[in-house]
Amino acid sequence: MKLLEARYPIQDWARGISPFEVLVSTILSQSTTVANERRGLEGLRQRFGRLSPEVLARAHETEITKAIWHSGLARQKGPRIKATAQTILEEWGGRLDRILAMPTSEARRVLMGLPGVGPKTADVVMAMAADRPVFPVDTHITRIARRWNLARRGGYEATRTALERWTPPEKRIRWHLTIIAHGRALCVARNPRCKACPVTRDCDWYRTLRAPSRHSQERKRRARGPQQQKVKNR
Secondary structure, eight states: OHHHHHSSOOOOOTTSSSSHHHHHHHHHTTOOOOHHHHHHHHHHHHSSOOHHHHHHHOOOOOHHHHGGGGGOOOHHHHHHHHHHHHHHHHHHTTTOOOOTSSOHHHHHOOOOTTTTHHHHHHHHHHHHHHHHHHOOOHHHHHHHEEEEHOSSSEEEHHHHHHHHHHGGGHHHHHHHHHHHHHHHSSSSSSOOOOOGGGGGGOOIIIIIIOOHHHHHHHHHHHHHHHHHHHHHOO
């Protein structure tokens, strides 16, 4: 991880935005790209200005859906965002910080009770808005955790638990961001750029499936040898 930390300087996308905006942004990020999620958040800001539970709870559902259209699945995400804002307003006085001040397990449970908030969204909010030592898991992290043999086949909770056992608490947020960056840049789902990867030496998947064995290399060398010799003799 030291090599990857050096390669990918940390980019804290949540810096400078409110905890509620982190929550909304994470809902927008579901099943879409980072670019589309950011376009959706910017669309909300342009339409409503400062984003808060009060503002979005009182907004018409259609207006929210139009504002986030570029995020993808807007017809599903729009109602979720409004319902979440309404719940925070009605049950928590519009203060998401009251939830985030709870002990980690309790805050996570309450967040997951909000409309459209599953375990990944709850963990992202806990990590990025409340600086809690949790390890959110997305598709990039799941893929790399399996390639590194850190987590076997299993659901979200099994992967998160395995990664939290593997990671020092003070490193979880940083390594979460670092592994995502690595998954986007090199360790992609199809045709990973292993030749450019600085950690192939420690990658179980690469050693098992990608790296040619010494035996196969020797066979190739022997197979090429006589042919190359014939060419030279000509």
